[in-house]
Amino acid sequence: xxxxxxxxxxxxxxxxxxxxxxxxxxxxxxxxxxxxxxxxxxxxxxxxxxxxxxxxxxxxxxxxxxxxxxxxxxxxxxxxxxxxxxxxxxxxxxxxxxxxxxxxxxxxxxxxxxxxxxxxxxxxxxxxxxxxxxxxxxxxxxxxxxxxxxxxxxxxxxxxxxxxxxxxxxxxxxxxxxxxxxxxxxxxxxxxxxxxxxxxxxxxxxxxxxxxxxxxxxxxxxxxxxxxxxxxxxxxxxxxxxxxxxxxxxxxxxxxx
Amino acid sequence: xxxxxxxxxxxxxxxxxxxxxxxxxxxxxxxxxxxxxxxxxxxxxxxxxxxxxxxxxxxxxxxxxxxxxxxxxxxxxxxxxxxxxxxxxxxxxxxxxxxxxxxxxxxxxxxxxxxxxxxxxxxxxxxxxxxxxxxxxxxxxxxxxxxxxxxxxxxxxxxxxxxxxxxxxxxxxxxxxxxxxxxxxxxxxxxxxxxxxxxxxxxxxxxxxxxxxxxxxxxxxxxxxxxxxxxxxxxxxxxxxxxxxxxxxxxxxxxxxx
Numbered sequence: 428x429x430x431x432x433x434x435x436x437x438x439x440x441x442x443x444x445x446x447x448x449x450x451x452x453x454x455x456x457x458x459x460x461x462x463x464x465x466x467x468x469x470x471x472x473x474x475x476x477x478x479x480x481x482x483x484x485x486x487x488x489x490x491x492x493x494x495x496x497x498x499x500x501x502x503x504x505x506x507x508x509x510x511x512x513x514x515x516x517x518x519x520x521x522x523x524x525x526x527x528x529x530x531x532x533x534x535x536x537x538x539x540x541x542x543x544x545x546x547x548x549x550x551x552x553x554x555x556x557x558x559x560x561x562x563x564x565x566x567x568x569x570x571x572x573x574x575x576x577x578x579x580x581x582x583x584x585x586x587x588x589x590x591x592x593x594x595x596x597x598x599x600x601x602x603x604x605x606x607x608x609x610x611x612x613x614x615x616x617x618x619x620x621x622x623x624x625x626x627x628x629x630x631x632x633x634x635x636x637x638x639x640x641x642x643x644x645x646x647x648x649x650x651x652x653x654x655x656x657x658x659x660x661x662x663x664x665x666x667x668x669x670x671x672x673x674x675x676x677x678x679x680x681x682x683x684x
Numbered sequence: 685x686x687x688x689x690x691x692x693x694x695x696x697x698x699x700x701x702x703x704x705x706x707x708x709x710x711x712x713x714x715x716x717x718x719x720x721x722x723x724x725x726x727x728x729x730x731x732x733x734x735x736x737x738x739x740x741x742x743x744x745x746x747x748x749x750x751x752x753x754x755x756x757x758x759x760x761x762x763x764x765x766x767x768x769x770x771x772x773x774x775x776x777x778x779x780x781x782x783x784x785x786x787x788x789x790x791x792x793x794x795x796x797x798x799x800x801x802x803x804x805x806x807x808x809x810x811x812x813x814x815x816x817x818x819x820x821x822x823x824x825x826x827x828x829x830x831x832x833x834x835x836x837x838x839x840x841x842x843x844x845x846x847x848x849x850x851x852x853x854x855x856x857x858x859x860x861x862x863x864x865x866x867x868x869x870x871x872x873x874x875x876x877x878x879x880x881x882x883x884x885x886x887x888x889x890x891x892x893x894x895x896x897x898x899x900x901x902x903x904x905x906x907x908x909x910x911x912x913x914x915x916x917x918x919x920x921x922x923x924x925x926x927x928x929x930x931x932x933x934x935x936x937x938x939x940x941x942x
Contacts, residue, residue: 491814513818520816531811534802545815598815 441468444504444602444634445490451498451658452485459485461658462499467602467634474637474645476680477655483638484528486655487604490636491523492516504601521549524600524633528607530591532579538590539575542566545598565593568627585616589623596627603628605637609644621647642680645669654680699920706898710828713821720826727830731792735838738791739784743842746779747771747849755857768865769872771850776873780842781881782929785888788835789921793896796827797917800900801910809901824901828893835889836882876941884932888925895921 445467452460459482467473477483488494490501492508501508506519532541542562566572569589579587588608595603608624609617621644628635637648645652645666652669654662654677662669662677669677751771758764800823803809812819851865899917903909 488810493810493813517816517818520814523814525811525814527807527811529807531807533808533811534806535799545817548815548817594815 441471443467444469445636446502447486447490447499448502449499450486450489450496450501452482452489452494452496458658460489460496460499463655463658464660465636465653467636469601469634470632471650472628472635472637472648473651473653474639474649475653475655476642476645477640479640481655482658483640483655484606487525487606487636487638490604491520491525521545521598522601524595524598524603526588526591526595526603526605526608528610530579530584530587532587532591532594534579536578537575538566538571538577538579538582541579541590542594542597545594549598561597565597566590568596568630569593569623585612585620588612588616588620592620592623592627596631596633599631600633603633603635605635605639607639608637609639609641614643617641617643618647624648640680642666642669702902703895703898703920706824706901707894709820710825710894713818713825714829716821716825718821720822723822724826724829727827728834731788731827731830732834732837734795735788735791735834736841739787739838739842740845742783742787743780743845744849746783747775747846748853750774750779751850751853752856755854765868767854768850768868772847772869772873773877775846775850776843777877777881778929780846781839781885781888782925784839784842785835785885785892785925786922788831788838788889788892789895789925790918792831793892793899793917793921794914796893796896797899797903798910798914800824800897801903801913802907804901804903805906805910820901824897827897828890831893831896832886832889835892836885839882839885876936880932880936880941884928887928887932891924891928892921895924 443466445465447463447465450460450463451458463486465473465475475483475486485494489496490503490508492501492511496509503519504522506515508516508519511519532538533544536544539562542565543558546558546561562575563572566575569592571586571589571593574582574586574590579590582590592608605624608620612620624635624637625648627633635648637644639645649666651663651665653660654669656676662672662674664672670681672678751767754770755764755767758767758770800809803823809819809823812822847869851860851862854860854865896917899913899920903913905912
């Protein structure tokens with residue numbers, strides 16, 4: 428039996444690539460985030476764990492300013508995200524990949540066009556041949572080179588997630604934000620996706636924040652876990668520390684383990 | 685007083701305010717140096733080609749029917765010779781621009797709204813945004829410019845087809861030469877008939893694109909919301925077309941062009 432993938436080891440000394448301080452967000456009277464703090468270091472995988480509806484997805488949408496926080500600060504690669512103008516923000520977003528829970532592939536484009544789209548937008552490939560090479564490289568990396576001419580509607584859920592991952596990584600981001608990367612997939616495909624994330628992380632040297640409620644993902648991929656509860660960071664530690672914890676709230680997450 | 689406003693009025697104000705902001709956002713992005721030419725051309729070809737058959741058939745039927753139905757009335761007053769002029773003026777000034785715009789509202793605005801609405805609810809617009817592409821510039825600005833260009837072009841084409849259909853209608857009763865018919869048509873049409881009609885069709889095109897994109901970008905509540913947005917895009921853009929037409933008539937009247 429193949430041994431489970433092990434999380435990448437966090438390098439020393441640690442360079443901070445992302446820092447959240449006192450992050451707050453409210454939708455009307457509903458205060459989703461109430462002063463959340465988090466640091467991410469280069470080459471590290473941090474998993475934000477929390478129940479459904481606890482504000483995990485909202486949190487990473489704030490990082491790329493898809494949602495505007497009502498308070499706190501966000502620093503990404505040394506830049507104050509909340510103070511950036513639109514053009515500067517667009518440049519920063521190229522360095523921060525985002526994998527959506529729904530994959531969010533452009534359904535009117537083929538797989539190849541989906542991958543070419545961000546390249547063309549940012550003139551990252553100077554020639555058609557170079558773009559072709561990058562598309563081929565990324566499709567090869569996710570093991571779906573044969574899907575080039577297919578449309579997203581012709582792919583399975585797991586394949587869509589892999590293509591979305593390839594599209595995210597084609598811009599060679601320094602940080603990748605994963606929103607529930609295994610949700611909706613069967614356990615085998617879910618594990619394959621996590622292993623793929625780890626493999627690509629090693630290849631491209633990315634740092635990641637993984638949003639999930641699944642501790643299997645934490646066991647396989649996370650260097651550190653931050654538990655989001657009632658809008659704040661309730662606890663932080665490694666998988667083993669969480670496993671050994673006697674805290675009733677943390678223990679609830681291990682019910683099905 | 686809180687809660688005293690009737691709900692439809694609140695909805696109207698919210699929609700009107702949202703649409704005004706959307707339009708001002710369009711003008712803020714419309715002349716950006718990195719214009720999405722490729723997407724603009726793709727949209728223009730798609731919108732123009734897609735609407736052409738329906739617009740052409742409708743224009744042909746309108747020209748033919750108006751001619752056939754007007755003939756007896758004009759004949760009663762011995763004014764049958766005025767038929768080409770009457771049909772041409774009514775078609776060019778009013779009927780063709782409004783009907784073409786309404787067809788485009790039904791076809792283009794609803795299609796745009798459904799397409800963008802689906803992209804919104806499946807996070808495709810968010811995906812575009814986080815990859816550093818401005819989705820408003822890429823999706824909305826190009827679409828609005830394309831309808832602003834294509835609707836007037838479709839109107840010009842439909843004018844020609846309607847006038848030709850009118851000649852066909854006249855020939856159903858008695859033969860009339862195309863040259864004579866054409867001369868009567870062009871003698872009756874002045875710049876004051878053609879220009880205001882073209883100008884208002886530019887506004888019609890803008891409204892079709894802007895409302896289609898606005899309803900698409902503001903779609904919420906899943907697939908049910910997509911259907912509602914498409915429906916509202918048609919209703920609101922049709923309503924705005926009539927309001928613009930009404931204003932255009934008043935303005936041309938004040939300018940002495942009627």
